[in-house]
Amino acid sequence: MSASKTLIAYVSKQGATEESARKISETLRSKFRLEVDLVDLKEQKPLDLVQYQNIIVGGGVRGGRVYGKTLKFLENDLSGKKVAFYVSSTWAGTPGSYENAKSRFVEKTLAKYPKVNVVSAEAFGGRIRYFGKTMVDNTDLAKVEVWAEELGKKFTQ
Ligand SMILES: Cc1cc2nc3c(=O)[nH]c(=O)nc-3n(C[C@H](O)[C@H](O)[C@H](O)COP(=O)(O)O)c2cc1C
Structure with missing residues (x-):
């Protein structure tokens, strides 16, 4: 199989990272x-990464840390692939x-995975909901779309 597909692998708990993943796709x-x-990494079984040329990895931030399953995914062998990374964070x-x-959440995180060939990385806003009530929402899908267009150019050039 040719390695021509794009994977968006994400973890989302409050929905922001998932909405961004859908907008990017x-x-x-x-x-x-x-x-x-x-692919939702909370549900997904082991993935065959060989088929993907481009991989976008996303996750939310809690307590100053990107979600563990997002970090775990970055430990995969992603050599030879174009990788993009984003986080959802209300501080961002x-x-x-x-x-x-x-x-803190993008550059310092990626510095721990020096083998990953990151072509672009970004931090977007997030949201906090408690018991169905939205306390904070500074998500910005227009900004996500602009980033997705930059990625599209990088992936197709
Ligand atoms: C318990 C908790 C802790 C959080 N801690 C942080 C934080 O340290 N920094 C930050 O920027 N956002 C923090 N947030 C906001 C999240 O980044 C926000 O909920 C974001 O949308 C998470 O991504 P998700 O919607 O894809 O799960 C926190 C949210 C919760 C519920």
Whole structure:
């Protein structure tokens, strides 16, 4: 099988990372004609990564840490693949704390996986819901779509 597909592997607890994953997949399919598989790492059994040329890895942040199953996925052998990484974090969606959130949750996280060929990485806003009530929501799907278009160009050039 040729390694031409794109995988979006994500973990989401409050829904923000999942919505971004769906927006990214829609954009890559409709604007770049890429074949995309969307995989929830909370449910997924072991995956055959050989078939994927491009891999987007996403996860939320809790207690200052990216979700464990997202980090675990980065331990896979992703050599030879174009990898993109994103997090959902309410700090990242708060004016004034975006840079700090990106540095802490994206750059410092990726520094622990030096073998991964990261072509692009981003931090998006998130949301917090308690008992069905939304306490904070600074998600921004328009920003996610712009990033997805950048990824599409990188994956197809
Ligand atoms: C218990 C808890 C702890 C959290 N801790 C942080 C944090 O340390 N930093 C941050 O930016 N956001 C924090 N958040 C907000 C999450 O990043 C936000 O819920 C985000 O949307 C998570 O991604 P998900 O919706 O895909 O699960 C926290 C949320 C909860 C519920």
